[in-house]
Amino acid sequence: MPELNKANRQVCDVDIRILKTKKPFLFFDTANTTTAGLSGDSVYAMKKGTRAIAFHNPIEGTMTIEAQVMPFKAYALFSDGVIDSVATIAKKETITCSTAGQLTVTNAVAGTVFVFPEGEFGNSAIPGSYSSPTFTATNTADIAVGSRYEVGYLITKSSGVKKVAFNSKKVPKDYFITMSTLDKDEEGTLTPFIMTAYKATIQRNFELSFSSEGDPASVTITFDLLEDANGDVLDLIEDTAGADEFSVSTNSIVVAKGGVAPDIQIFGATGAVTATASNAKITATLSGDYDTVIISAAADATAGAYTVTIADAASNSTVIDVTVPA
Numbered sequence: 001m002p003e004l005n006k007a008n009r010q011v012c013d014v015d016i017r018i019l020k021t022k023k024p025f026l027f028f029d030t031a032n033t034t035t036a037g038l039s040g041d042s043v044y045a046m047k048k049g050t051r052a053i054a055f056h057n058p059i060e061g062t063m064t065i066e067a068q069v070m071p072f073k074a075y076a077l078f079s080d081g082v083i084d085s086v087a088t089i090a091k092k093e094t095i096t097c098s099t100a101g102q103l104t105v106t107n108a109v110a111g112t113v114f115v116f117p118e119g120e121f122g123n124s125a126i127p128g129s130y131s132s133p134t135f136t137a138t139n140t141a142d143i144a145v146g147s148r149y150e151v152g153y154l155i156t157k158s159s160g161v162k163k164v165a166f167n168s169k170k171v172p173k174d175y176f177i178t179m180s181t182l183d184k185d186e187e188g189t190l191t192p193f194i195m196t197a198y199k200a201t202i203q204r205n206f207e208l209s210f211s212s213e214g215d216p217a218s219v220t221i222t223f224d225l226l227e228d229a230n231g232d233v234l235d236l237i238e239d240t241a242g243a244d245e246f247s248v249s250t251n252s253i254v255v256a257k258g259g260v261a262p263d264i265q266i267f268g269a270t271g272a273v274t275a276t277a278s279n280a281k282i283t284a285t286l287s288g289d290y291d292t293v294i295i296s297a298a299a300d301a302t303a304g305a306y307t308v309t310i311a312d313a314a315s316n317s318t319v320i321d322v323t324v325p326a
Contacts, residue, residue, distance in 0.1 A: 004185040008193065010265075012179035013249060014065055018081070019174040019199055019228075025081060026073055029250065029262055032218075033066040034179055036195045038225070038234060061225030061234055063177060063197055068216045069262075072162055077202050077221060080170040086156065087163040093151050094118060101140030106133045108153040115143070121150040175200045177223065182265060183238070190267060190291070192239040197225050198232040246270070246316035248293070254323045255282075258299035264320065266291040271313025277306065282322055284308045297324050 014028035038061040045053040067074075076083055088109070095103050105113055113130040115137070116123060126149070127138040135151070137143045177197040182190045200223035210217050227233050249265040266273060275284035275293045281301035285294045295308055303326040311317035 004187060004189075006183040006185045006191065008181060008183050010181050012181040012195070015178040015180070016077070017176045017178075019176045022176060025173075025175065026071070026077070027250075028065060028067070028070070028074065030069040031065045031067045033064070034181075035062070035064045036179060036197070036234065037062055058227075059233060061197075063179065063195075063200060063223045063225060065221040066218060067221075068218045070219060072164075074219070074221065075164045077172070077175075078204055078206055079164050079166050079172065081173045082164075082170075084163040084165060085161065086158045087161045088154055088156050089161075091151075091153055091155055092121065093153075094148055095151055096148050097143050097145050100145050101137045101143050103135045103143060103149060103151065104133050105130065105135050105151055105153060107155050108132065109156060112152075112154040114152045116150045116152075118148040118150055121152065172202050172204060174226070175202075175223070182267075190265075192267070194235075194237040194239060196235040196237065197223065198228040198230075198234070199226040200224065201226060246312060246314075246318065248310055248318050248320060250320070251318065252321045252323075253295060254325060255295055255297045257297055257301050257303075257324060260294060260296040261322075263292040263294055266293060266310060268316075269312040270316065273310065273312050276309045276311070277322075278308070279306050282306045282308065282324075293320075295320070295322060297322075 011031050012034040014031065014034060015024070016026045016028065017024050038059050040059040041057045042054045043057065044051040044055070073083060093105075095105065097103055103115060108130060110130060110132070113135050114125045115128065115135055116125055126142045128136050129138070143149065177200045179195040181193050183193045184190055203222040203224060206219060206221070208217065208219065225233055246268040248267070253261045253264070255261040269291055273286055273291065275286050277284045281298040283296045283298070286292070287294060293308070293310060301324050303324050306322040306324065308320045308322055309317055310320065
Protein backbone atom coordinates (compact mmCIF):
# COMPACT_ATOMS: atom_id res chain seq x y z
CA MET A 1 0.00 0.00 0.00
CA PRO A 2 1.49 3.37 -0.95
CA GLU A 3 2.38 5.76 1.85
CA LEU A 4 -0.30 8.39 2.42
CA ASN A 5 0.43 12.09 2.37
CA LYS A 6 0.17 13.87 5.71
CA ALA A 7 -0.38 17.39 6.93
CA ASN A 8 -0.10 19.15 10.27
CA ARG A 9 -1.90 21.93 12.06
CA GLN A 10 -1.14 21.30 15.71
CA VAL A 11 1.43 22.90 18.00
CA CYS A 12 3.87 20.58 19.75
CA ASP A 13 3.93 19.52 23.37
CA VAL A 14 7.49 20.00 24.65
CA ASP A 15 9.22 17.65 27.09
CA ILE A 16 12.38 19.28 28.51
CA ARG A 17 14.81 17.11 30.47
CA ILE A 18 18.17 17.84 32.07
CA LEU A 19 20.75 16.47 29.65
CA LYS A 20 23.15 14.93 32.18
CA THR A 21 20.58 12.96 34.18
CA LYS A 22 17.57 12.86 31.79
CA LYS A 23 15.47 13.96 34.79
CA PRO A 24 12.28 15.74 33.65
CA PHE A 25 12.56 19.51 34.15
CA LEU A 26 9.43 20.90 32.49
CA PHE A 27 6.56 19.59 30.38
CA PHE A 28 5.34 22.47 28.24
CA ASP A 29 1.87 21.93 26.72
CA THR A 30 0.61 25.54 26.48
CA ALA A 31 2.71 26.94 23.62
CA ASN A 32 1.11 28.75 20.69
CA THR A 33 3.99 28.12 18.29
CA THR A 34 6.86 25.63 18.32
CA THR A 35 9.60 25.39 15.72
CA ALA A 36 12.61 23.22 14.94
CA GLY A 37 15.04 23.88 12.13
CA LEU A 38 18.48 23.04 10.77
CA SER A 39 20.82 24.94 8.50
CA GLY A 40 24.12 24.06 6.90
CA ASP A 41 26.24 26.21 4.64
CA SER A 42 28.53 24.84 1.97
CA VAL A 43 31.72 26.03 0.34
CA TYR A 44 32.67 25.08 -3.21
CA ALA A 45 35.72 24.31 -5.25
CA MET A 46 35.41 26.28 -8.46
CA LYS A 47 36.19 25.13 -11.99
CA LYS A 48 36.34 27.85 -14.63
CA GLY A 49 34.14 30.07 -12.51
CA THR A 50 31.44 27.47 -11.74
CA ARG A 51 30.79 25.34 -8.69
CA ALA A 52 32.30 21.90 -9.17
CA ILE A 53 32.75 20.24 -5.77
CA ALA A 54 30.79 20.94 -2.58
CA PHE A 55 32.16 20.79 0.96
CA HIS A 56 29.45 20.86 3.65
CA ASN A 57 30.01 22.73 6.89
CA PRO A 58 28.63 21.27 10.14
CA ILE A 59 24.89 21.72 10.57
CA GLU A 60 23.41 24.24 12.97
CA GLY A 61 19.93 24.14 14.44
CA THR A 62 17.44 25.83 16.74
CA MET A 63 14.24 25.02 18.58
CA THR A 64 11.81 27.70 19.73
CA ILE A 65 8.77 27.88 22.00
CA GLU A 66 6.46 30.90 21.83
CA ALA A 67 3.80 31.11 24.52
CA GLN A 68 1.40 33.48 26.23
CA VAL A 69 0.35 30.94 28.87
CA MET A 70 3.28 29.37 30.68
CA PRO A 71 4.47 28.21 34.12
CA PHE A 72 6.80 30.44 36.13
CA LYS A 73 9.40 27.66 36.07
CA ALA A 74 9.95 28.32 32.36
CA TYR A 75 11.93 31.47 33.26
CA ALA A 76 14.45 29.29 35.09
CA LEU A 77 15.55 27.91 31.72
CA PHE A 78 17.26 31.27 31.08
CA SER A 79 19.19 30.96 34.35
CA ASP A 80 20.63 27.88 36.05
CA GLY A 81 17.31 26.05 36.34
CA VAL A 82 16.99 26.81 40.05
CA ILE A 83 13.87 28.27 41.71
CA ASP A 84 14.78 30.17 44.89
CA SER A 85 12.35 30.49 47.82
CA VAL A 86 13.66 33.78 49.27
CA ALA A 87 13.13 37.15 47.57
CA THR A 88 13.44 40.87 48.35
CA ILE A 89 10.39 42.90 47.33
CA ALA A 90 9.72 46.65 47.30
CA LYS A 91 6.53 47.76 49.06
CA LYS A 92 4.54 51.02 49.02
CA GLU A 93 1.92 51.38 51.71
CA THR A 94 -0.33 54.13 53.03
CA ILE A 95 -0.45 54.06 56.84
CA THR A 96 -2.61 56.09 59.24
CA CYS A 97 -0.83 57.35 62.37
CA SER A 98 -2.30 56.15 65.67
CA THR A 99 0.54 57.28 67.96
CA ALA A 100 2.06 60.75 67.61
CA GLY A 101 5.46 60.66 65.93
CA GLN A 102 5.28 56.94 65.07
CA LEU A 103 4.10 54.55 62.37
CA THR A 104 3.91 50.77 62.50
CA VAL A 105 5.73 49.20 59.52
CA THR A 106 5.80 45.41 59.72
CA ASN A 107 8.74 43.22 58.59
CA ALA A 108 10.66 45.97 56.81
CA VAL A 109 14.38 45.55 56.12
CA ALA A 110 16.32 47.90 58.41
CA GLY A 111 17.59 50.99 56.62
CA THR A 112 15.03 50.83 53.81
CA VAL A 113 12.05 52.63 55.43
CA PHE A 114 11.17 56.07 54.00
CA VAL A 115 8.08 58.04 55.08
CA PHE A 116 6.35 60.82 53.12
CA PRO A 117 3.21 62.88 53.67
CA GLU A 118 0.33 61.47 51.63
CA GLY A 119 0.56 62.54 48.00
CA GLU A 120 4.29 63.37 48.21
CA PHE A 121 5.81 59.91 47.72
CA GLY A 122 9.39 60.21 46.47
CA ASN A 123 9.84 63.86 47.48
CA SER A 124 11.37 64.94 50.81
CA ALA A 125 11.27 62.09 53.33
CA ILE A 126 10.36 62.71 56.95
CA PRO A 127 13.54 62.29 59.07
CA GLY A 128 13.45 59.43 61.54
CA SER A 129 14.67 55.97 62.46
CA TYR A 130 13.26 52.46 62.19
CA SER A 131 13.40 49.67 64.73
CA SER A 132 11.04 46.86 63.76
CA PRO A 133 8.13 47.30 63.71
CA THR A 134 8.15 51.05 64.49
CA PHE A 135 9.27 54.09 62.52
CA THR A 136 9.90 57.04 64.86
CA ALA A 137 10.10 60.55 63.47
CA THR A 138 13.00 62.72 64.61
CA ASN A 139 10.47 65.50 65.15
CA THR A 140 7.29 64.10 66.75
CA ALA A 141 5.17 66.82 65.16
CA ASP A 142 6.04 65.53 61.65
CA ILE A 143 3.71 62.54 62.14
CA ALA A 144 0.31 63.48 63.51
CA VAL A 145 -2.39 61.17 64.88
CA GLY A 146 -5.11 60.53 62.27
CA SER A 147 -2.99 61.70 59.32
CA ARG A 148 -2.04 59.36 56.49
CA TYR A 149 1.51 58.77 55.28
CA GLU A 150 2.97 56.95 52.30
CA VAL A 151 5.75 54.56 53.26
CA GLY A 152 8.27 52.91 50.94
CA TYR A 153 10.35 49.99 52.19
CA LEU A 154 11.78 46.57 51.31
CA ILE A 155 10.78 43.23 52.75
CA THR A 156 12.40 39.80 52.53
CA LYS A 157 9.93 36.96 51.95
CA SER A 158 10.89 33.36 52.65
CA SER A 159 7.52 31.66 52.18
CA GLY A 160 4.94 31.73 49.42
CA VAL A 161 7.42 33.17 46.93
CA LYS A 162 9.40 31.90 43.94
CA LYS A 163 12.41 33.65 42.43
CA VAL A 164 14.58 33.12 39.38
CA ALA A 165 17.89 34.97 39.73
CA PHE A 166 19.96 36.21 36.80
CA ASN A 167 23.65 37.00 37.12
CA SER A 168 26.91 36.14 35.41
CA LYS A 169 27.70 33.39 37.92
CA LYS A 170 24.64 31.32 37.01
CA VAL A 171 25.27 29.06 34.01
CA PRO A 172 22.30 27.56 32.12
CA LYS A 173 22.02 23.79 31.92
CA ASP A 174 21.99 21.79 28.71
CA TYR A 175 18.76 19.94 27.95
CA PHE A 176 17.41 16.90 26.11
CA ILE A 177 14.22 18.05 24.38
CA THR A 178 11.37 16.17 22.74
CA MET A 179 8.68 17.98 20.73
CA SER A 180 5.62 15.88 19.86
CA THR A 181 2.62 16.63 17.66
CA LEU A 182 0.13 14.78 15.46
CA ASP A 183 0.12 14.47 11.69
CA LYS A 184 -3.15 13.70 9.88
CA ASP A 185 -3.20 11.72 6.65
CA GLU A 186 -5.62 11.84 3.73
CA GLU A 187 -7.74 9.09 5.30
CA GLY A 188 -8.08 10.98 8.60
CA THR A 189 -5.65 8.81 10.61
CA LEU A 190 -3.57 10.57 13.23
CA THR A 191 0.11 9.69 13.54
CA PRO A 192 2.42 10.96 16.31
CA PHE A 193 5.30 13.01 14.89
CA ILE A 194 8.24 13.51 17.25
CA MET A 195 11.37 15.66 17.11
CA THR A 196 14.23 14.81 19.45
CA ALA A 197 17.05 17.27 20.19
CA TYR A 198 19.91 15.45 21.88
CA LYS A 199 21.70 18.50 23.30
CA ALA A 200 20.04 21.90 23.48
CA THR A 201 21.41 25.03 25.12
CA ILE A 202 19.29 28.10 25.63
CA GLN A 203 19.94 31.49 24.08
CA ARG A 204 20.08 33.87 27.05
CA ASN A 205 18.13 36.68 25.45
CA PHE A 206 14.47 37.33 26.10
CA GLU A 207 12.16 40.28 26.49
CA LEU A 208 9.22 40.81 28.80
CA SER A 209 6.69 43.34 27.53
CA PHE A 210 3.51 44.19 29.39
CA SER A 211 0.78 46.36 27.91
CA SER A 212 -2.81 47.30 28.71
CA GLU A 213 -3.69 47.12 25.01
CA GLY A 214 -3.30 44.62 22.20
CA ASP A 215 -2.39 40.96 22.60
CA PRO A 216 -1.46 39.38 25.96
CA ALA A 217 2.22 39.27 26.85
CA SER A 218 4.21 36.65 24.94
CA VAL A 219 7.60 35.05 25.63
CA THR A 220 9.82 33.29 23.10
CA ILE A 221 12.31 30.67 24.28
CA THR A 222 15.04 29.73 21.79
CA PHE A 223 17.46 26.82 22.08
CA ASP A 224 20.57 26.22 19.99
CA LEU A 225 20.97 22.57 18.97
CA LEU A 226 24.39 21.09 19.59
CA GLU A 227 26.03 17.77 18.82
CA ASP A 228 26.07 15.36 21.78
CA ALA A 229 28.88 12.97 22.72
CA ASN A 230 27.59 10.43 20.17
CA GLY A 231 27.43 12.97 17.36
CA ASP A 232 23.61 13.16 17.39
CA VAL A 233 21.83 16.49 16.83
CA LEU A 234 18.16 16.09 15.81
CA ASP A 235 15.87 13.16 14.98
CA LEU A 236 12.51 13.29 13.20
CA ILE A 237 10.33 10.33 14.18
CA GLU A 238 7.04 9.07 12.80
CA ASP A 239 5.48 6.72 15.35
CA THR A 240 3.14 4.60 13.21
CA ALA A 241 2.75 2.06 16.01
CA GLY A 242 1.65 4.81 18.37
CA ALA A 243 -1.06 5.83 15.92
CA ASP A 244 -2.93 2.57 16.62
CA GLU A 245 -2.73 2.71 20.43
CA PHE A 246 -5.64 4.09 22.45
CA SER A 247 -4.29 6.79 24.74
CA VAL A 248 -4.48 10.48 25.62
CA SER A 249 -1.78 13.15 25.49
CA THR A 250 -1.75 13.63 29.28
CA ASN A 251 -3.27 11.73 32.19
CA SER A 252 -3.09 14.53 34.76
CA ILE A 253 -4.19 18.17 34.57
CA VAL A 254 -4.91 21.15 36.82
CA VAL A 255 -7.93 23.30 35.96
CA ALA A 256 -8.86 26.40 37.97
CA LYS A 257 -12.40 27.14 39.13
CA GLY A 258 -14.23 28.74 36.23
CA GLY A 259 -11.32 27.82 33.95
CA VAL A 260 -10.56 25.54 31.03
CA ALA A 261 -7.59 23.20 30.69
CA PRO A 262 -5.50 22.99 27.49
CA ASP A 263 -6.98 20.62 24.90
CA ILE A 264 -6.14 16.95 25.43
CA GLN A 265 -5.57 14.81 22.33
CA ILE A 266 -7.03 11.31 21.96
CA PHE A 267 -4.96 8.73 20.06
CA GLY A 268 -6.01 5.48 18.41
CA ALA A 269 -9.73 5.58 19.20
CA THR A 270 -12.06 3.05 17.56
CA GLY A 271 -15.48 4.40 16.64
CA ALA A 272 -17.36 6.88 18.81
CA VAL A 273 -15.63 8.33 21.86
CA THR A 274 -17.27 9.31 25.16
CA ALA A 275 -15.95 11.51 27.98
CA THR A 276 -17.48 11.06 31.44
CA ALA A 277 -16.64 13.31 34.40
CA SER A 278 -16.87 12.08 38.00
CA ASN A 279 -18.66 15.25 39.14
CA ALA A 280 -21.29 17.51 37.62
CA LYS A 281 -19.10 20.57 38.27
CA ILE A 282 -16.50 19.16 35.86
CA THR A 283 -17.39 19.32 32.16
CA ALA A 284 -15.68 17.21 29.50
CA THR A 285 -16.48 18.16 25.90
CA LEU A 286 -15.31 16.28 22.80
CA SER A 287 -14.45 18.37 19.76
CA GLY A 288 -11.91 19.14 17.07
CA ASP A 289 -10.55 17.55 13.94
CA TYR A 290 -7.86 15.86 16.00
CA ASP A 291 -10.23 14.11 18.43
CA THR A 292 -9.75 16.26 21.50
CA VAL A 293 -11.39 16.54 24.91
CA ILE A 294 -11.79 19.94 26.54
CA ILE A 295 -12.11 19.88 30.33
CA SER A 296 -13.48 22.79 32.36
CA ALA A 297 -14.47 23.42 35.96
CA ALA A 298 -17.49 25.41 37.12
CA ALA A 299 -16.84 28.62 39.04
CA ASP A 300 -18.45 27.07 42.13
CA ALA A 301 -16.59 23.75 41.88
CA THR A 302 -15.17 22.50 45.16
CA ALA A 303 -11.38 22.29 45.30
CA GLY A 304 -10.23 18.69 45.14
CA ALA A 305 -9.47 15.70 42.93
CA TYR A 306 -11.76 14.46 40.16
CA THR A 307 -11.52 12.17 37.13
CA VAL A 308 -12.62 12.15 33.51
CA THR A 309 -12.92 8.74 31.85
CA ILE A 310 -12.37 8.53 28.09
CA ALA A 311 -13.69 5.43 26.31
CA ASP A 312 -14.19 4.32 22.71
CA ALA A 313 -16.54 1.91 20.95
CA ALA A 314 -14.08 -0.99 21.37
CA SER A 315 -14.24 -0.66 25.18
CA ASN A 316 -10.77 0.86 25.37
CA SER A 317 -10.62 3.42 28.16
CA THR A 318 -8.26 5.69 30.05
CA VAL A 319 -8.63 8.00 33.04
CA ILE A 320 -7.53 11.62 33.30
CA ASP A 321 -6.92 12.89 36.84
CA VAL A 322 -8.30 16.43 37.27
CA THR A 323 -7.17 18.67 40.16
CA VAL A 324 -9.12 21.83 41.02
CA PRO A 325 -6.98 24.08 43.26
CA ALA A 326 -8.39 26.17 46.10
